[in-house]
Amino acid sequence: MSKPAIEVEFIAKRPSDAAGVAAALDAAGVKPVTLDIANWSDTYPYKPIVSFRLAHTGNSILISWNCDEDTVRGVADDNGAVWEDSCVEFFISFDGGESYYNIECNCRGGKLCGYGKGHENRVRAAANVLNRFDVAVSMGRDAFDTRKAEGPWQMSMIIPLSVFTHGAPANLRGITADANFYKCGDALPRPHFLSWSKVETPLPNFHRPEFFGHLHFK
8 A cells, every 4th residue: 555655844943832833834835735534434424624734843843733624522631532522633653653652632722642552551641741742722722512613723733852752863854754644533423533644444543553654854
């Protein structure tokens, strides 16, 4: 199976905060990547309109998401069940898929980060590590249960290399990493499981690094 790849643009000046990520990506001419593979479409056919943009500053990864779905939910706090909410996810491996980090964030900025070799026995990041992420969300930080969406929502994130506490390169320039990007909402009225790189498993399971695509950091 051919795997997708992204040439990740280098941006010399890191934005002062996550609220400035979208403007920095605009200035660098970074184009959106569509997230539209519904891997288990027979059971979960719903496909919200989702895209992301990606760049790096050498010591940080910049991601900006745009999600247009029919209902939204934002209940979980940090290290909670964010995947049950309107949630976007970024999984990355720096060792060829042997081990990987899962970084997940719901639409109100609730964050989760884990590390390990597979779905089981993952090590969750401590609160002081989660606090190193800078997140900006368009819907505000207050918790809310399922409601009809009033339009697309956005989330931007600055991920410094210091959050990769189990090993990462000293600088991203010139390296290749394996990764996948996801959109889910397990507890929404229409659950969905979208990915950037196709996942070929019988049941929904994002923790499959053998299906990751490639990121080439310029």
